[in-house]
Amino acid sequence: MGRQSRRCRFAWVRSSLSEVLADHDLASLGDSYVNFVDSLVVSDRAGKPAGTKVKGSVLAEALRRAGLREFLPSRMSKHALADAAESLIVYAWLEGRISLEESIAIVEKEKDLVAGLSRLLSIAKDRITFP
Numbered sequence: 173m174g175r176q177s178r179r180c181r182f183a184w185v186r187s188s189l190s191e192v193l194a195d196h197d198l199a200s201l202g203d204s205y206v207n208f209v210d211s212l213v214v215s216d217r218a219g220k221p222a223g224t225k226v227k228g229s230v231l232a233e234a235l236r237r238a239g240l241r242e243f244l245p246s247r248m249s250k251h252a253l254a255d256a257a258e259s260l261i262v263y264a265w266l267e268g269r270i271s272l273e274e275s276i277a278i279v280e281k282e283k284d285l286v287a288g289l290s291r292l293l294s295i296a297k298d299r300i301t302f303p
Contacts, residue, residue: 185267188302190243192263193256202258205265206231206289209272213280213288226285228254234289240297257293264296 186192206226214222231254235241244256264270270292278295279288 195259198259199255202262205262206258209275212276230286231257233286237290238293260296269299
C-alpha cells in the first residue's frame, strides 16, 4: 500500500521512535491535529459542530496503554507524556502513514477517548519506519 509523505520544509525524517517522541515542535503541531480529530469525532456523535481540547492526562494514559512509555526517559510529567503522544500521531500523519479520515475512524470506533487514542498511537508506531 503506497503512502505519500506530506513533506513540508520542516518535516525531515527522524532517525528513531525516541527522537519523534521527544520532538517538541512536532508536539505543538500534534496538539492541533489531535484536538481536530477529537473535535470531528465529537461533532459526528453530537450531530452538530463542536470544538474540543484533549486533556494531557488522557493522552498520557493513552501513551501508557499503547506500550510506548518504555521509549521515554523516566520521571516525565503528564504534560511531557502528552507531548510525546501528540508528536507521534502527527509524525505518522506527516509521513503519510495514517490519514486524517483513518485517524477519525480509529478514535470513533473505540468506546472512549483513551482507548481510541491508544489504538491510534499503536497503529502509528507500527507503521512508521526509520532509516
